[in-house]
Amino acid sequence: MSDKNELPPKMRFKAQKAPPKPKPRPQDPIEQEFWNRCQDGHLYFQRCSDCGTLRHLPRYMCAKCGSPEFSWERSTGKGTLFSWTITHQALHPAFAADIPFVAAVVELEEGVRMATRLIDCDHDSLRLDLPVELTFETIGDDFRLPVFRPCEE
Template structure:
């Protein structure tokens, strides 16, 4: 079988392109990613009602206040939902399949779409404890991901 017999999406590229990086246009989203580059995960917290929020935004969804501060996350949470991806939708991820695309609910109460690394997909379970890690992609860009917590 040669490459002509394999569907283009299933072909492994000879040279893998770099993984795409976030390119936020909004300053509040840019600040989220800049804080990640320091190796810590921060979320906005309302200055009025103290509600945590993610995705970053200019007004609190609970009380409507524009007041907020960036506060560090504990980096701990639980697996809320996941899917095992067996087909790379971008050639840069071909070497990673299968991988786990997940939604993690952090101790702060926010939910975050992410990748779960270092886990056997057959062992995943709802509410499995997870911990923050950072994966370096591109030219030193730090992407927040999660791994099973010790003892999980």
């Protein structure tokens, strides 16, 4: 087989250079603000100025009281594993080298739940309420994506 198109489908990813991982492409200024704030190496959530509820994903009105008023508050970056699945198939060729990877929902100390990836972990050690901490994966030369890793216990 001399042509890469003649390769079996499962080998085609390995025969090509992986494309860069895609960056979020927010369509809304409030979502863009969330990603901009992540670039300083910290995680921020909106807090309703009227009822004090934290909200994520970012949005214009509080789901609890309907207020449009909010401020951005920095998270501690500490939480626990709420749910997870081990992904064995890359849905985008940029993630082929990472499989299997852990797609997770983390519940932060502040009570916000966030969909993310869990890195640097032994899959056999995954359990509910596993303590995790925030870290960032650099995508490309200039973009930081929030991910989590198990805490040193």
